[in-house]
Amino acid sequence: MKNKNKYIMCMALASALLSTTVVSGLDYKATIIAPEAIVRQEKVFDSKELDKLNIGTQITVKEVLDNWYRVELSDGKSEGWISSEEATINDKSYTASSLKKGEVTASVLNVRIGPSTNNSIINKIYNGNIVTIINTSNGWYEVVLDNNMKGWVHSDYIKLTYNLPSGKINTNAVVLKEQANNISADVISLKKEEVVYIKGYSDNWYNVITSSAKEGWIESKYVTVLLTEKTNVNRSGSSREVFDNIESITEKYLGKKYVYGAGGPDSFDCSGFSSYILKTYYSEYLNAKGITQLPRTASGQATIGTTVSRADLQKGDLVFLDTSGKIGDNITHVGIYIGNGQIIHASTSKRQIVKDSLSDRYYSSRFMKAVRL
Structure with a gap:
């Protein structure tokens, strides 16, 4: 029963963090992963700038609202808003609840009652639909649809995304490492323009997850963080x-x-x-x-x-x-x-x-x- 209650709590938190509703009363530790993050007075890009934080700066997230974090700065007194794309939350309880999302790539995809084509079809979803993935089994994903219905779809027709800031590889070829150093074992080779999801940062290395669900470390100089807004908000x-x-x-x-x-x-x-x-x-x-x-x-x-x-x-x-x-x-x-x-x-x-x-x-x-x- 305890495990079931814990799972339900994680599901509820993930749903809130992926939506535009408020999650407040938090105390998550986070790390700035953008080259420079701007702390603003309000959660809009043209709001007054309060501070600028360098990559690697440790902050505390007090509230999650839309795609913004209300953060407490290192002095423990100042607060402001930063875009969620500029920081990654490294609190373990948050990571556990950051469930995978997926985008449907097929024109029409059958949702089945179980992880096999032998199971009956209970719904259909379409190209571009976003689902939340809560389980995997032999090449199938158990997903939650917009109407909160659960079912199984084949993983071949789902493109994985994560509730994490994203970046693109900016060099022709680079190797993902098991640890944050060049002498550790190789995980996978990454191509230029490939998207990765940034889970953490340490000493000029990003801890990332690839679209193929491989996790490892890559030097931050080889990743361009994807920010929808920078300093020029009037573009x-x-x-x-x-x-x-x-x-x-x-x-x-x-x-x-x-x-x-x-x-x-x-x-x-x-x-x-x-x-x-x-x-x-x-x-x-x-x-x-x-x-x-x-x-x-x-x-x-x-x-x-x-x-x-x-x-x-x-x-x-x-x-x-x-x-x-x-x-x-x-x-x-x-x-x-x-x-x-x-x-x-x-x-x-x-x-x-x-x-x-x-x-x-x-x-x-x-x-x-x-x-x-």
Whole structure:
């Protein structure tokens, strides 16, 4: 019973750390892994700078909120916010609860009740869906889906990611070592541009995990830490001007089939289409806003960003509708605003990607809300 309770507690903490909810009352020890981390007064990149911390600096994480850490500095008095990409938490209790995540690479992937094709199919997931991996068995992963359903999928169709800061190998070839020195045994050779996940830092060496789940040490000079924001927060990627071309981009998908649960690129449902467009063409903008993962459902997408009025719509805003038989207060559909009073969306009635006017009586009466990411 004690082990079961411990497992449940770890699962709950991991879920909180991977989401945009608050985890407070913490006292995790962490290490700065970016060449230079900026401590800010608020958890936004253009907030006032309080301090700059060099790589290897030890800090204490007091709160996890969205993709930011509220940290206590070495003097024990000062506090501020740093991006979670600039530090890695090395507390053992956190590491135990940093469960693996995975991205579906197949067009359609069957979720089964057990780790074998002999087991019945209980659900299907689609390209680009993110799952949490809680167990492995003979080439299969037990995963938790967005709806909290558990099941098994084959590992061949899952690309592993981790709840850790990431970096890229910046040299043509380098060897991952078992220990933080050049005389220890080799683990695996890494190629230029290969992504690694940074678990720790010591004396100019990073402790990393590879996408193939190999763990070891590599000199920090061979890894470029992947930061979505640096000192220049006014770059074009974070400006609303990036959506000026959204109509021409999305029009390329007009006529593509509507398929429930599909996430592109050849078929979509409504939230699959909005997710695909934003992640494929505007990922830099999302990263600049601290949005690392979009909810898969229309109702989930309606919970992020800032609510805007219908009269204040701008290109790239998400528009949410109630398309259920009896109009009430349920968000069941999402479209992307492309300007001139129009949205583009995966229509359930027309069974394809279409453009429609919000002034149309049908859509006008079903407008629920709009958000700006």
